[in-house]
Amino acid sequence: MIGQRKKIAIVGVGLMGGSLALQLHEKKLSSKLIGVDANEAHARKAVELELVDESLPLDEAIQEAEVIILSIPVDKMVSFLPEVLNKITTQIVVDLGSTKSQLIAAVQNHPKRGRYVATHPMWGTEYSGPQAAVRGAYADKAVIICNPEASDPDALAWVKNMYTKIGMRLLEMEAYAHDVHAAYVSHISHITSFALANTVLEKEKEDNAIFELASAGFESTVRLAKSSPAMWTPIFLQNRDNILDVLTEHIAQLEKFKQLIVEQKDNDLKDLIEQANQIKRIIK
Numbered sequence: 001m002i003g004q005r006k007k008i009a010i011v012g013v014g015l016m017g018g019s020l021a022l023q024l025h026e027k028k029l030s031s032k033l034i035g036v037d038a039n040e041a042h043a044r045k046a047v048e049l050e051l052v053d054e055s056l057p058l059d060e061a062i063q064e065a066e067v068i069i070l071s072i073p074v075d076k077m078v079s080f081l082p083e084v085l086n087k088i089t090t091q092i093v094v095d096l097g098s099t100k101s102q103l104i105a106a107v108q109n110h111p112k113r114g115r116y117v118a119t120h121p122m123w124g125t126e127y128s129g130p131q132a133a134v135r136g137a138y139a140d141k142a143v144i145i146c147n148p149e150a151s152d153p154d155a156l157a158w159v160k161n162m163y164t165k166i167g168m169r170l171l172e173m174e175a176y177a178h179d180v181h182a183a184y185v186s187h188i189s190h191i192t193s194f195a196l197a198n199t200v201l202e203k204e205k206e207d208n209a210i211f212e213l214a215s216a217g218f219e220s221t222v223r224l225a226k227s228s229p230a231m232w233t234p235i236f237l238q239n240r241d242n243i244l245d246v247l248t249e250h251i252a253q254l255e256k257f258k259q260l261i262v263e264q265k266d267n268d269l270k271d272l273i274e275q276a277n278q279i280k281r282i283i284k
């Protein structure tokens with residue numbers, strides 16, 4: 001039954017899993033929340049912060065839960081998801097990963113493929129770990145459900161209901177298209193932010209000067225540079241082709257700015273900036 005509260009295991013009780021746990025509790029979607037985390041300290045913290053009711057080893061959690069939500073780095077996810085599918089009977093398995101093609105390919109022919117729903121909620125912050133969990137997270141953002149036709153109708157319906165109840169907008173997409181768009185609207189921003197932070201740290205040797213002089217513009221452009229290496233390194237490698245494509249374009253754009261500044265072409269520079277201002281059509 002879609003509306004029935006379920007026992008839910010969350011594997012990876014960091015920022016994403018922990019924030020989702022808070023929402024599942026708040027929206028009365030869970031009858032019990034079980035945390036699973038390879039990092040003992042995180043598992044303990046999640047219980048202490050009351051993100052989950054208890055922490056259990058994976059096998060026990062799988063036995064007890066009706067829904068298993070995977071919220072771990074995407075490299076771990078590719079080997080982990082088939083293992084979880086091997087262990088379930090009729091439980092629903094959902095992942096929150098930022099890349100989808102490799103993951104879906106890894107379970108394409110698995111006999112339990114139908115129990116799995118591939119999703120990517122477009123919410124997050126630059127922080128990680130259970131202590132970074134946020135109340136009211138995910139609301140008003142989009143969630144992409146990939147290859148929904150490969151999931152059993154009851155599993156799909158439960159997961160869609162879960163995301164709707166926590167206030168998300170549902171979109172459906174094939175894994176390949178998802179990874180292309182994720183590279184454009186999410187992954188490249190993280191690379192530019194990491195690169196910008198490194199540039200400024202390299203040039204400005206005095207931490208104090210950065211701290212004292214930086215204003216909102218700097219803060220907003222380097223915010224994502226605080227993001228976790230364990231999360232982002234495998235995203236860049238799994239979505240390699242799409243990221244290389246958009247990165248090549250981005251480097252060409254940087255070169256264009258450089259060239260116009262070298263040549264002191266003020267009108268062309270104005271044109272280039274005006275072109276960039278078009279982003280206001282999409283983001284106010």
Ligand code: TYR
Nearest residue numbers: 098121122123124125126186
């Ligand atoms: N962490 C990003 C931010 O702070 C958001 C994000 C959401 C990143 C989903 C990746 C992702 O897959 O804005």
